Amino acid sequence: MKLINALSLSICFTLTLYSNNTLAGSCSKNDIDHYLKSGFTHDQVVKLCETPVARPAVNTPYQAPVATTPATAQPYNALAPTSQDANQLYFETVINANPVTLSGDSLIFERKECATYGDIDMTQTRDKACVKTRTTIQLKDLQIIRAQKAILMVRKQELVVKGTITREYLDLAKHNKYKIAAIQQQLPAHPEELNIPVKKGIDPTRVVTKLKAYH
Incomplete structure (x- = not known):
C-alpha cells in the first residue's frame, strides 16, 4: 500500500510538471491508485492520464486572405488523437x-x-x-x-x-x-x-x- 501511494504521488507530480508545458493530468488520485492496483506501470498510467492543453494564442500581423478552394467539412470526432491512443493502451491492458x-x-x-x-x-x-x-x-x-x-x-x-x-x-x-x-x-x-x-x-x-x- 505504501508503494502504491508513493507511485501515485510521483505520477501526480509528473503530470503537474507537464501541465506547465503541453499536458495536464485528467485523472484524480483515486483513478491513479486504481490503475496502479490493476497492474498498470508508471509510464502507462501517465499516458492514460495525460490530455492535451490548449496553447496560448499568438498575435501575428494581418495578412490579406488568399482565395483557396473551400475545404470539405470534417465530421466531429469526440475522441481526440491522444485520447484514442490512451484508450488503445487501456484496452490492450485490460482485455x-x-x-x-x-x-x-x-x-x-x-x-x-x-x-x-x-x-x-x-x-x-x-x-x-x-x-x-x-x-x-x-x-x-x-x-x-x-x-x-x-x-x-x-x-x-x-x-x-x-x-x-x-x-x-x-x-x-x-x-x-x-x-x-x-x-x-x-x-x-x-x-x-x-x-x-x-x-x-x-x-x-x-x-x-x-x-x-x-x-
Missing part, C-alpha cells in the same frame, strides 16, 4: 487477448477459443477443439448485459455485451469436419451475446465506463 486493436468505433481482438466434442470420458470431461479467432465489436450500438467481478466459489468474472459482433476463425482448416461442426455451433460467427475476456484483477464495471464513452 485478455493479443493483439487488441481499437480502430475507429470498432474493438478488435484475437485469442484462442475452444469447443468441446465427443463423449464424456471416465474423468467426466470431453475432448476440446481449439481455434484462434478474431472478434470485432462495433462500439456505437453496444449494449451492456452484465458486468460483475468474480467471487471465489460463487461466480465468475463477466462482461457480457450484445450488439453487432462478428467472429472470424483464423485456423479452422486444421480440424476435421466433426471438430469444425462443434466449433461453429458453440462459437458462432455472429454471436448474439459475448463475454469480453477481461483480465483477472480488473473490475469489469470500470471497463464498462470506457465502452460507454463510444455511445
Whole structure:
C-alpha cells in the first residue's frame, strides 16, 4: 500500500510538471491508485492520464486572405488523437487477448477459443477443439448485459455485451469436419451475446465506463 501511494504521488507530480508545458493530468488520485492496483506501470498510467492543453494564442500581423478552394467539412470526432491512443493502451491492458486493436468505433481482438466434442470420458470431461479467432465489436450500438467481478466459489468474472459482433476463425482448416461442426455451433460467427475476456484483477464495471464513452 505504501508503494502504491508513493507511485501515485510521483505520477501526480509528473503530470503537474507537464501541465506547465503541453499536458495536464485528467485523472484524480483515486483513478491513479486504481490503475496502479490493476497492474498498470508508471509510464502507462501517465499516458492514460495525460490530455492535451490548449496553447496560448499568438498575435501575428494581418495578412490579406488568399482565395483557396473551400475545404470539405470534417465530421466531429469526440475522441481526440491522444485520447484514442490512451484508450488503445487501456484496452490492450485490460482485455485478455493479443493483439487488441481499437480502430475507429470498432474493438478488435484475437485469442484462442475452444469447443468441446465427443463423449464424456471416465474423468467426466470431453475432448476440446481449439481455434484462434478474431472478434470485432462495433462500439456505437453496444449494449451492456452484465458486468460483475468474480467471487471465489460463487461466480465468475463477466462482461457480457450484445450488439453487432462478428467472429472470424483464423485456423479452422486444421480440424476435421466433426471438430469444425462443434466449433461453429458453440462459437458462432455472429454471436448474439459475448463475454469480453477481461483480465483477472480488473473490475469489469470500470471497463464498462470506457465502452460507454463510444455511445
